[in-house]
Each structure stands twice: as C-alpha cells, then as structure tokens.
Amino acid sequence: GNSVTQMEGPVTLSEEAFLTINCTYTATGYPSLFWYVQYPGEGLQLLLKATKADDKGSNKGFEATYRKETTSFHLEKGSVQVSDSAVYFCALGGATNKLIFGTGTLLAVQP
Amino acid sequence: GAVVSQHPSWVICKSGTSVKIECRSLDFQATTMFWYRQFPKQSLMLMATSNEGSKATYEQGVEKDKFLINHASLTLSTLTVTSAHPEDSSFYICSAREAAGGTDTQYFGPGTRLTVL
Numbered sequence: 001g002n003s004v005t006q007m008e009g010p011v012t013l014s015e016e017a018f019l020t021i022n023c024t025y026t027a028t029g030y031p032s033l034f035w036y037v038q039y040p041g042e043g044l045q046l047l048l049k050a051t052k053a054d055d056k057g058s059n060k061g062f063e064a065t066y067r068k069e070t071t072s073f074h075l076e077k078g079s080v081q082v083s084d085s086a087v088y089f090c091a092l093g094g095a096t097n098k099l100i101f102g103t104g105t106l107l108a109v110q111p
Numbered sequence: 112g113a114v115v116s117q118h119p120s121w122v123i124c125k126s127g128t129s130v131k132i133e134c135r136s137l138d139f140q141a142t143t144m145f146w147y148r149q150f151p152k153q154s155l156m157l158m159a160t161s162n163e164g165s166k167a168t169y170e171q172g173v174e175k176d177k178f179l180i181n182h183a184s185l186t187l188s189t190l191t192v193t194s195a196h197p198e199d200s201s202f203y204i205c206s207a208r209e210a211a212g213g214t215d216t217q218y219f220g221p222g223t224r225l226t227v228l
Contacts, residue, residue: 032215043219044155045219089155097143097208097215097217098145099206099217101154104152104154
C-alpha cells in the first residue's frame, strides 16, 4: 500500500541555517505530494504541493521537488527563521483523495 | 486561501456522555470532508471520509457506531463521539476538499481537543 517516510526529529537549527527535511514515499500510480505545517496549538496548513514528476512546489521560501526516480519530496529552505519553528508533515494523495501522512518532523529554530 | 472552521476548539466531558464536533467550510462548498485523529506528538490518522448526502466511509478499525458522522450540507460535517471514554481523549481534526475550478486541495480545520474525564 501507499506510505510516507519522513526523517525523524526534532531538527534544531540556528537562525539563517539551511534546512532539509527528507521525505520518501511508496505509491502505486501517480500521487500528488504535499507538505503541511502545524504551528503550536494550531491545525495543519498547506505549505506547498506538487502534482506530477519534476514539479517544484514553493511557498514562503520553502521548496520541494517531486522526484519520481528517487520517490522523494524533500523539503528545503535556504535560510530558516525562528518563526518557522513548527511540525512539518509530508503527505501523499492518491486517487481516492485520501491523504497519507508521514510521522511529522519537529523543527526548532534558535535565535 | 480557503478557510475551514471547527467548533468547539476544546471540550471537556464526563465519561459516558456524547460530544458533537462541527466542521464548516466557510468560503467554499465541500462534497467531501475528512475526519482525523491526532495523538500527542504523532501523525494524523484518518478516521473516516464524510460525503455530503451519503453515509460516511470509515477506515479499518474505527467504530462507526461510536464515531457518528453526518454531512448534511455542502459546508457542514459533524462528528459525534458517543459514550465517550478517557481513551477517546485526543485532538480531532477535520479537512474539507475543494475540487472546484481545477483545484483539488484539502484544507484543514484548527482542530478540537477532546478531554474525557
């Protein structure tokens, strides 16, 4: 079945550091891939998405590229801020429109 | 972007009582809504898919008689936790699927924290 594997956290970085959160997936067909962010005490917000191979999703300085050959959708940001501290979820969406989430990665950015 | 609200944001109830949680899409119509459960420091687990005008589809292992779902309109789905027990305490999150105008995205509500005493 479909599944998502995310790197475990927490990830602790200093402000302005480079961020990578790894995400790989297993799926049949051609799923859409998503990154959601959950700030403390809040619900999930869609951060970015990609619907087909080689697509690059980007938003708020974050980006991720849909790599079919490596079945990956790694999240990157060139310079993180304290306000980026949150839990980041990689997710896969299939033909049934159900989302399958990874376990989430806590990012803590220190000033 | 699209907004999804949930009510209440938190609720405390006694064991054996029932609790209703509402999920509304505020600026779009959603024929499909989803209910998730999130345990502390864990990922979201899909409980059921709520379809407007028809019965909900439950994931394996989720008791449909305990978690009653009603999707009475294109902007409202409700989850009722019946005869709640302490093990039902959790963070319940809904999402609404917007599929109009070429988009197909799920928007999430802010969640409802249920504590059963």
